[in-house]
Amino acid sequence: MRYGTKDVLRGVEFEIRPNEIVCLLGPNGAGKTTTIEILEGFRTRSAGEVEVLGVDPATGDEDWRARTGVVLQSWRDHARWTPRILLRHLGQYYTPYSTPERTRPYDVDELIKMVGLGEQADQKVLTLSGGQRRRLDVAIGIIGRPELLFLDEPTAGFDPHARREFHELVQRLSELEETTILLTTHDLDEAEKLADRILILAAGRIVADGTADELARQIAGKGQVRWSRGGEQFVDAPADATRFVRELFAEYGEEIADLEVRRASLEDTYITLVQQHEGGNAEEAADTIEARSSTETHSNTDEAREGGR
Numbered sequence: 001m002r003y004g005t006k007d008v009l010r011g012v013e014f015e016i017r018p019n020e021i022v023c024l025l026g027p028n029g030a031g032k033t034t035t036i037e038i039l040e041g042f043r044t045r046s047a048g049e050v051e052v053l054g055v056d057p058a059t060g061d062e063d064w065r066a067r068t069g070v071v072l073q074s075w076r077d078h079a080r081w082t083p084r085i086l087l088r089h090l091g092q093y094y095t096p097y098s099t100p101e102r103t104r105p106y107d108v109d110e111l112i113k114m115v116g117l118g119e120q121a122d123q124k125v126l127t128l129s130g131g132q133r134r135r136l137d138v139a140i141g142i143i144g145r146p147e148l149l150f151l152d153e154p155t156a157g158f159d160p161h162a163r164r165e166f167h168e169l170v171q172r173l174s175e176l177e178e179t180t181i182l183l184t185t186h187d188l189d190e191a192e193k194l195a196d197r198i199l200i201l202a203a204g205r206i207v208a209d210g211t212a213d214e215l216a217r218q219i220a221g222k223g224q225v226r227w228s229r230g231g232e233q234f235v236d237a238p239a240d241a242t243r244f245v246r247e248l249f250a251e252y253g254e255e256i257a258d259l260e261v262r263r264a265s266l267e268d269t270y271i272t273l274v275q276q277h278e279g280g281n282a283e284e285a286a287d288t289i290e291a292r293s294s295t296e297t298h299s300n301t302d303e304a305r306e307g308g309r
C-alpha cells in the first residue's frame, strides 16, 4: 500500500483460517487500519494479492459484503435514532442474504441483550456513553450474522467489566456462530486472552505470526530467574530456565530463597520488537523471526494448529 510516495505496507503476507480469532498488533501508524480496510474492500491497494472469503475485496459484490461484518474505529452517525430502531433498520438490508445455515439478520432483541444494551435500547444514540456507543458499534457490525468479522480497536473506552463482557461475546461468536474474527488492539492482555494467533505489524510488514506462547519463545526467548542467597538478590535470564534452576539448587541447595521464574510475556515480546522497529531495525527483526520460524518453530506451529480449534 502506497500513499503518494510513501510505502505504508510492503510484503504483508498472512493467512487466516476459518473460525480463528486473530489479533493484529502494532504501534500507532504501523498500518493496521490500512490493512483491515483493504481486506474490508474499503481501501484500494496499490499492489499485491488479497482474497477474503474466496473473493478479491476490490471486486466484492453485495453477496460477499453481506457475509462480512465491520466495526470501524469510530463512527458517530444517527445521533437521533435509538439502538433498537437503528438495528432493526440496518438488519433489514441483510434479509435477502439469509440462508438456511445462517439466518440473517440477528433478532434485534436478542442482539441488544447480547451486547449488554438492554437498558439503553430505546434512548437516543447521542445520549449513550462512549462505552455504550461502542457496544452499539459492535451490534451494528454483527447484525448481519457475519461469517467474518473485522473489529478495529473494539474495546477502546470500555471499562473492565464491559471489556470482559465483550471478550465473552467474541468467544461466543467464535464458538457458537463459527465466526472468523480479525481484530486490532493495543491491549496486549486482550490479545493474549482472545487470540488463537497474533500478528505483529511493524515497519509495514508482519514481523511476528504465532500464538502468544510461540511469540514469547521466539523473540524474547529467555525467561527471567530471580532469587536471593545470603541476603543478596540475584537475577539472570538463562536460555533454559528449568536447567538453570536445577543447577542452582544442585550448587547452593537450601541457601536459595525467594525463587521466582517468569516466562517472557507478550508485552516483553512486543516491546522488544517495537524497540527494534523504532531503532530502524525492523528488517532485521523480521529476518530474525523468519529465520527462527523456519528452523525452530514450524513444527510447534503445525502442532498448535492441529491441536487448536
Ligand SMILES: Nc1ncnc2c1ncn2[C@@H]1O[C@H](COP(=O)(O)OP(=O)(O)OP(=O)(O)O)[C@@H](O)[C@H]1O
Pocket (backbone or CB within 6 Å): 003, 008, 026, 027, 028, 029, 030, 031, 032, 033, 034, 035
Ligand atoms: N489517506 C491517507 N493518506 C496518506 N497517508 C495515510 C492515509 N491513511 C493512513 N496514512 C498513513 O499510513 C500509516 C498507517 O496508518 P494506519 O491508520 O493504517 O495505522 P494504524 O496501525 O491503524 O495506527 P493506529 O494504531 O494509530 O490506529 C500512517 O503513517 C498514516 O499516517
